[in-house]
Amino acid sequence: MILSFLSESSIQITPIHARKVRRLKTMWANQAPINARW
Secondary structure (H helix, E strand, O other): OHHHHHHHHHOOOOHHHHHHHHHHHHHHHHOHHHHOOO
16 A cells, blocks of 8 residues: 555656656566565
């Protein structure tokens, strides 16, 4: 929940920051099976 909120709010800041958020999203996507339990 917290990560999704941060990502949505940070996208509105700057394109560069949005790129960093995308990287974090991709990293989390790779760990999705582990985080799915949460």
